[in-house]
Amino acid sequence: MVDGADVVAFLSDPASYPHRPPEVEVVETHMSWVFLAGDRVFKMKKALRFPFLDFTTLESRRLNCEREVALNQRLAPGIYERVVAVTREPSGAFAFDGTGERVEWLVLMRRLDRNRLLDRAILRREVAAADIDQLCELLGTFYAETPRVELSVETWLQWWRDSIDRVETTLTDSFFPLPRREVDSALGLLNGFLAARADLLRARAEQRRIVDGHGDLRAEHVHLGPPLRVVDRLEFDARLRWADPFDEAAFLALECDRLGVVWIGPRLLRGLADRLGERPPAALLHFYRCYRACLRAALSIEHLRDPEPRTPERWPRQAREYLDLATAGVESVDPA
CATH class of the missing domain: 3.90.1200.10 (Aminoglycoside phosphotransferase (APH), C-terminal lobe)
Incomplete structure (x- = not known):
């Protein structure tokens, strides 16, 4: 069982990302963690249960990540790119889309200029x-x-x-x-x-x-x-x-x-x-x-x-x- 806090720490570290962003801005919302890493955004859903949703299983989070990417193509084309796996490699280190055990799922998005919201x-x-x-x-x-x-x-x-x-x-x-x-x-x-x-x-x-x-x-x-x-x-x-x-x-x-x-x-x-x-x-x-x-x-x-x-x-x-x-x-x- 992987501690979600360990995944958050991995995603908060600029050195974790292949494109090496100069910094990672971490934003916590009621239901997600959002990591602003250079020109990309990685969104991780919290393992929560409410009357209207259940994100407590890894499979439910994967399915909701896939739905989010698919549903947003119509009104935000080119922004929601794909679903990315966080894997735990045999060494114990985390990686993006590695060959090890899949321990979390993320939505990968292109970063928008927040001043234009x-x-x-x-x-x-x-x-x-x-x-x-x-x-x-x-x-x-x-x-x-x-x-x-x-x-x-x-x-x-x-x-x-x-x-x-x-x-x-x-x-x-x-x-x-x-x-x-x-x-x-x-x-x-x-x-x-x-x-x-x-x-x-x-x-x-x-x-x-x-x-x-x-x-x-x-x-x-x-x-x-x-x-x-x-x-x-x-x-x-x-x-x-x-x-x-x-x-x-x-x-x-x-x-x-x-x-x-x-x-x-x-x-x-x-x-x-x-x-x-x-x-x-x-x-x-x-x-x-x-x-x-x-x-x-x-x-x-x-x-x-x-x-x-x-x-x-x-x-x-x-x-x-x-x-x-x-x-x-x-x-x-x-x-x-």
């Missing part, structure tokens, strides 16, 4: 209208061509009921230091929509608007290029990619609003509407925005359940930011 460009106020128009073109083509999800109307409505129930369970848990008034207000909007306007969700399923989407369309996953690409398409659970394209776009609009640039969201939604040839109701877009904000609040605050949460002071503050955005005005998401 949308979230960073927003903070520097360097995003142009043309950038968002190019993004609309890429996403519009993707959503028009990606497979439709075949599911019944009732299955789709139950998916929403279950999703909102899970978010509500987290946000109302007394373990978390969240303001009850803001939580109740946001959840009231979601549950009120389901009670009064479920017909809008029903129509999306009846019209076959639900697609195999990106799954995590955040600003830090949009690289402005050139050429413009969208990275980190979600690979570990296909059901989490089931979405109305305008749900994903409303999520990205929300993230741009949170970063302080409010013009991107309306332009993104209008541009996507033009390319897909439809104008979904403003009430539906507001619901999508509210749900995504509540979901992000729930995911943020859930970090406090970790035995040793990183930056524990960050998560309550971030959750409250999302709760404030959940009840923001409908005009910010209207594509008309």
Whole structure:
């Protein structure tokens, strides 16, 4: 049995790499270790289990690495190169794709200039209208061509009921230091929509608007290029990619609003509407925005359940930011 910490140490050492990068920058995320080594990036999945994924076996990590490379070819061609094995040689040393026992699997990617990621460009106020128009073109083509999800109307409505129930369970848990008034207000909007306007969700399923989407369309996953690409398409659970394209776009609009640039969201939604040839109701877009904000609040605050949460002071503050955005005005998401 190989200690994961030993593999992390191997990947953190510039001397381990055949191309000898001058340094290796190590980034730890909730589910992965990422090693920025010169012009290449190596991503190693942590041996974790959550309700929505299981990376505890070497085989499961291999399969998810392969899925990640395959799924990201459409929106990020040329970035996700291949899956690489870490092997333990007879000498006991680790190697890349050696002849010894395979002890870990990595995704090998070409390194992108992080200053061209949308979230960073927003903070520097360097995003142009043309950038968002190019993004609309890429996403519009993707959503028009990606497979439709075949599911019944009732299955789709139950998916929403279950999703909102899970978010509500987290946000109302007394373990978390969240303001009850803001939580109740946001959840009231979601549950009120389901009670009064479920017909809008029903129509999306009846019209076959639900697609195999990106799954995590955040600003830090949009690289402005050139050429413009969208990275980190979600690979570990296909059901989490089931979405109305305008749900994903409303999520990205929300993230741009949170970063302080409010013009991107309306332009993104209008541009996507033009390319897909439809104008979904403003009430539906507001619901999508509210749900995504509540979901992000729930995911943020859930970090406090970790035995040793990183930056524990960050998560309550971030959750409250999302709760404030959940009840923001409908005009910010209207594509008309």
